[in-house]
Amino acid sequence: xxxxxxxxxxxxxxxxxxxxxxxxxxxxxxxxxxxxxxxxxxxxxxxxxxxxxxxxxxxxxxxxxxxxxxxxxxxxxxxxxxxxxxxxxxxxxxxxxxxxxxxxxxxxxxxxxxxxxxxxxxxxxxxxxxxxxxxxxxxxxxxxxxxxxxxxxxxxxxxxxxxxxxxxxxxxxxxxxxxxxxxxxxxxxx
Numbered sequence: 001x002x003x004x005x006x007x008x009x010x011x012x013x014x015x016x017x018x019x020x021x022x023x024x025x026x027x028x029x030x031x032x033x034x035x036x037x038x039x040x041x042x043x044x045x046x047x048x049x050x051x052x053x054x055x056x057x058x059x060x061x062x063x064x065x066x067x068x069x070x071x072x073x074x075x076x077x078x079x080x081x082x083x084x085x086x087x088x089x090x091x092x093x094x095x096x097x098x099x100x101x102x103x104x105x106x107x108x109x110x111x112x113x114x115x116x117x118x119x120x121x122x123x124x125x126x127x128x129x130x131x132x133x134x135x136x137x138x139x140x141x142x143x144x145x146x147x148x149x150x151x152x153x154x155x156x157x158x159x160x161x162x163x164x165x166x167x168x169x170x171x172x173x174x175x176x177x178x179x180x181x182x183x184x185x186x187x188x189x190x
Contacts, residue, residue, distance in 0.1 A: 060186075061189070061190075062075050062187075067185060068177055070108055071115065072105070072106045072108050075187050076102045078189045079099070079100045079102075080100075080171075081097075082097065086140075092133070092136040094164045095164050095166075096164060096166040097166075097167050099122065099171055101160060101171075105157050106151075106155070112151065112153070113151055114151070116179065118134055121174065121177075122165070122175075124165070124171055128169075132162060132163060141159050141160055171189055172188065172189065173187060173188050173190075174187045
């Protein structure tokens with residue numbers, strides 16, 4: 001009797017499955033690294049600004065309404081005198097000092113919208129960019145509804161934005177945005 005010797009088929013090779021899994025992990029890691037760089041890269045030098053003709057105005061200032069997209073902003077003041085915010089266990093200490101920007105935001109669109117504090121920026125006279133310290137922002141605005149609620153058409157919210165800047169720095173302008181992708185409006189705060 002002749003025995004039929006055929007190679008038996010075992011499980012499928014793992015190489016293609018591992019390659020796909022490795023690619024997915026690599027893409028997720030790159031995405032997470034990009035998000036972390038965006039979130040924690042708080043001080044970035046601004047790109048060189050194009051030459052501005054001498055006759056242009058510096059833009060709106062403190063107390064003057066300024067619009068970007070679907071929001072109208074009014075900055076009422078900037079206080080750079082604090083080095084810590086919050087109470088007891090919920091205390092945040094600045095790396096330098098906190099510059100607290102008091103402002104109101106009004107929805108000028110026909111749709112409800114959310115104001116995103118993380119989209120706002122401050123700049124010093126050298127053009128260095130500073131992002132909102134979101135944790136300090138939460139501590140300072142904890143007793144108010146401020147920007148956590150959706151703003152209906154025509155509604156206004158008031159609150160504070162907190163920037164952690166070096167002790168020797170004072171912001172000279174803000175760039176306020178109705179969304180992270182908008183062009184923004186510059187507000188002089190000297």
